[in-house]
Amino acid sequence: MVTHRDIRHIFGPVPSRRLGLSLGLDVIPAKTCPFDCIYCQIGKTNHHTTRPDNFVTAAELLEELRLFLDQADCNFDCLTFSGSGEPTLNSELEDMLIGIRQLTDKPSVVITGGSLMAEATVRRALRLADVVMPSLDSAVQATFEAVNRPVPGLVVAEIIRGMEIFRSEFSGQMRLEVLFVKGYNDRPDEIEAFKSAIERIQPDTIEINTVVRPPAEKFALTVCLPDLEQIRDALGHKARIIADFKRPATVAATPHLDLAITAVISRRPVTLDDLVSSLGAPYSEVVDNLKMLISKGMVQPTYHDQKEYYTLVQTLT
Ligand code: SF4
Structure with a gap:
């Protein structure tokens, strides 16, 4: 019998409204990220870095996955890199995605804060996923710094350029997530800046979210549904609201x-x-x-x- 002593970096399958039954792959120690977003549901970043590392090796993850797949009753729709931090910080992500293709024909999904998409090596790894879901919360540097609290030196214009290049290289699905925080990135000038960024990036969909789970900072407040609907209409036909207002934001x-x-x-x-x-x-x-x-x-x-x-x-x- 396979136990959690053997499988430490795989969670689920967990039902997800956006992805179906998703098998979570957690390849980053909590909580390691180039961002420290004020709305982060994982909590505050304690390892704020842009330096990639093989926190979990590809060999380790793929062996766990092989054990997991050997279980007679495992069933899921996709494998999703997410979890305790920024998955593109794992320097063996490319080998993991290659190995997954050899073990299963289920699609692989990478949920990323998008912080490292200006890096060619990160884009090369992400090209091996079937679905990439990067976040972009503002196209304005000052707001980007206020909401995402990046490692000093990260520039949102370079990240947007990286996303634009990635789109031209990637044949899979690119679903851009934008999380709106009341009073930060929901102003009309922010929405205009988003529209030009989206025009350049050309994602398949724009998924609009807001603070609906307990945030890292109490001052990260929810944008109400009518305001989100206005934003959705302004962002065009690819935009849809994914915020789940049933979840409590402050507990x-x-x-x-x-x-x-x-x-x-x-x-x-x-x-x-x-x-x-x-x-x-x-x-x-x-x-x-x-x-x-x-x-x-x-x-x-x-x-x-x-x-x-x-x-x-x-x-x-
Ligand atoms: S990018 Fe994601 S994991 Fe990192 S701080 Fe922001 S919400 Fe949290």
């Missing part, structure tokens, strides 16, 4: 998350999604605490009806 942090997790699990087996929504805690914090509880032998993952559930082995003392 108090849980001080003893490990205890809270075991309390929930002691009542019934739950999925990762169940835990995140019932505790209202950031995804990465739930994942980190779950990993810790699993490594201590207190919680164990089980598979049922093609879903991963967590059950309690022993309570915390």
Whole structure:
């Protein structure tokens, strides 16, 4: 039987409104990113860097994937690089994408903050994905710095140019995500700047989002649906709203998350999604605490009806 001791960088499959049943691949340690976005649902960046590294090696990830795929009942629609930070910081992403093609014919998706798209090596790796979902939250340098809080030296005009080049090289689907934060990038002059950037990048779709999950900073506020609808109309026919307003945007942090997790699990087996929504805690914090509880032998993952559930082995003392 395959356990979490063997599989540490693969999560799910998790249902996603945008991607179907998505198998998550987490190849970056929490939380490592060239950005420190004020709205980030993973929390604050503690490793702010643009330097690539093989945090998880391609050999390690592909071996875990091979073990996972050997399970009789695994079923999913796509494999998605996302998780605890910026996946294009993994220097072996290209080898991972090549290896995945040899193991499965399921499409691979990379969700990226777009921070490194000015780099030719990053674009070369991303070309091997079937779907690339980069973010662009502002085409104006001052707003980009205020919302994304990049590593000093990152220039949004160069990132936009990188996205434009990538589009000309990439035959897969490019879905550009724009997350609007009230009072930052929702002004008319920002929307005009976006329109010219989008004209140059030519993504297949523009996915409009706002702050609907607990953000890194309390001052990152939601743009209301009527305002998002106006923005969508201004951005043209490729734009659609993906924000899920059913999710709470501001939930108090849980001080003893490990205890809270075991309390929930002691009542019934739950999925990762169940835990995140019932505790209202950031995804990465739930994942980190779950990993810790699993490594201590207190919680164990089980598979049922093609879903991963967590059950309690022993309570915390
Ligand atoms: S939202 Fe994405 S790009 Fe922004 S800090 Fe979080 S992980 Fe990085």
